[in-house]
Amino acid sequence: LARQRAADVLVLAEGQIRTFDLLYALNTGGAASYRVVPLQSRFLRVFTNLPARVARAVGESDRSSYIKIDPLIGRGFLLAAVHLRSKLYDSDAQLIAARLLAHEIQDFEQEAGDNRTLLVGDLNMNPFEDGIVGVDGLNATMSETVASKSHRTFGNRDYPFFYNPMWRMMGDPAVAQGSYYFDKGHAITYYWNTFDQVLMRPALAPFFDHQSLQFCVNAGGQSLLRNGRIDSSISDHLPLLFRLNLEQEEATK
Amino acid sequence: MSTYQDLWPEIAPPAEPSLPLGMLKYQAAALAQKTNQVLNGEVRAVQLVGKLAYSMDIVAPLLSYRYRILLISHDVDSVYPITGTFEQESEELPDEASFIAWLRGVLASDRVNKIINSLLASSMSVA
Numbered sequence: 001l002a003r004q005r006a007a008d009v010l011v012l013a014e015g016q017i018r019t020f021d022l023l024y025a026l027n028t029g030g031a032a033s034y035r036v037v038p039l040q041s042r043f044l045r046v047f048t049n050l051p052a053r054v055a056r057a058v059g060e061s062d063r064s065s066y067i068k069i070d071p072l073i074g075r076g077f078l079l080a081a082v083h084l085r086s087k088l089y090d091s092d093a094q095l096i097a098a099r100l101l102a103h104e105i106q107d108f109e110q111e112a113g114d115n116r117t118l119l120v121g122d123l124n125m126n127p128f129e130d131g132i133v134g135v136d137g138l139n140a141t142m143s144e145t146v147a148s149k150s151h152r153t154f155g156n157r158d159y160p161f162f163y164n165p166m167w168r169m170m171g172d173p174a175v176a177q178g179s180y181y182f183d184k185g186h187a188i189t190y191y192w193n194t195f196d197q198v199l200m201r202p203a204l205a206p207f208f209d210h211q212s213l214q215f216c217v218n219a220g221g222q223s224l225l226r227n228g229r230i231d232s233s234i235s236d237h238l239p240l241l242f243r244l245n246l247e248q249e250e251a252t253k
Numbered sequence: 254m255s256t257y258q259d260l261w262p263e264i265a266p267p268a269e270p271s272l273p274l275g276m277l278k279y280q281a282a283a284l285a286q287k288t289n290q291v292l293n294g295e296v297r298a299v300q301l302v303g304k305l306a307y308s309m310d311i312v313a314p315l316l317s318y319r320y321r322i323l324l325i326s327h328d329v330d331s332v333y334p335i336t337g338t339f340e341q342e343s344e345e346l347p348d349e350a351s352f353i354a355w356l357r358g359v360l361a362s363d364r365v366n367k368i369i370n371s372l373l374a375s376s377m378s379v380a
Contacts, residue, residue, distance in 0.1 A: 018377065018379065018380060019315055019376075019379055019380070020291055020315065020376050020377040020379065023289045023290050023291050024289045024291075026289075027289035027290055028289060032285065032286045032289050032290060033290075034290060035285070035290040035293070035314065036290070036314050036315060038314045038315075038317060
């Protein structure tokens with residue numbers, strides 16, 4: 001799938017396949033250009049075909065890894081790859097985890113003196129849940145117009161916005177209606193959940209290719225769905241694919 | 254009143270880049286290709302007084318490990334002779350042909366082969 005879609009960066013959460021085998025699978029028969037970004041994380045692995053001077057790890061914590069991308073064309077940005085804890089075990093902790101993540105990202109941004117952050121990963125929350133939309137959580141809004149105001153003031157403090165383009169992916173009948181299917185007979189059941197998300201600071205939103213945003217339902221000619229649900233024998237989540245047109249920013253200078 | 258002026262003569266760019274450094278970088282990239290990026294090579298400049306010196310390491314990213322396999326150096330004003338150092342033994346290499354023969358020998362040596370096999374096997378056992 002990565003080679004077929006010519007992905008520059010591949011973020012994997014909860015993968016069972018050994019990194020060694022993934023490198024061989026990614027590189028065999030191709031230009032052998034995918035390398036692993038050295039991380040200590042137990043939850044995330046990041047592969048890229050970008051040179052080491054263009055994509056480099058700059059920090060990580062338990063469930064998040066930070067990679068600075070400085071493309072040859074266009075301005076750079078901070079990629080925050082995230083795998084937040086599951087609500088199956090401790091749903092109360094999710095809001096706290098989102099709050100800690102938001103603060104951690106702001107610390108990175110302050111240190112770098114730049115707020116161009118793209119957050120991607122398995123957030124284990126839907127776009128409408130408190131940890132995602134809450135002002136002291138990720139403060140992510142569905143509206144690019146609202147996000148373009150850069151921050152909102154709550155109490156006497158400013159909280160920076162994320163723009164969340166994932167809202168339109170929820171329930172899209174054309175493909176999958178989310179990235180994760182769950183039906184265990186709970187009183188409130190969404191069936192399809194949009195746990196896998198990409199969020200971005202408003203400075204990056206103009207370069208986000210909305211048409212490219214999709215949950216992949218096929219990989220290498222094989223369907224990732226079975227009987228209208230995710231085929232968990234392959235993966236229990238659907239891959240999220242999107243493109244950021246940073247060269248467009250350079251062209252408009 | 255005196256004025257500043259450029260006292261340098263004309264400086265023409267060289268016809269081609271230095272072969273030894275380029276050759277080391279090529280081998281470093283070739284190792285990554287041959288091992289599907291499980292291992293890669295890294296060439297770094299090394300500080301030696303009056304010399305230009307470069308090392309080549311084998312890097313195993315999955316193990317956060319690097320092993321220095323060789324060092325070359327030459328006078329700052331002349332590419333040859335090169336001093337090649339491998340396994341604490343240094344050899345003087347008077348020209349391009351002898352440098353390439355020496356480098357081929359180092360990369361094909363039992364020692365380097367064992368290191369590569371060991372690093373590949375250890376990388377395979379990483380989750």
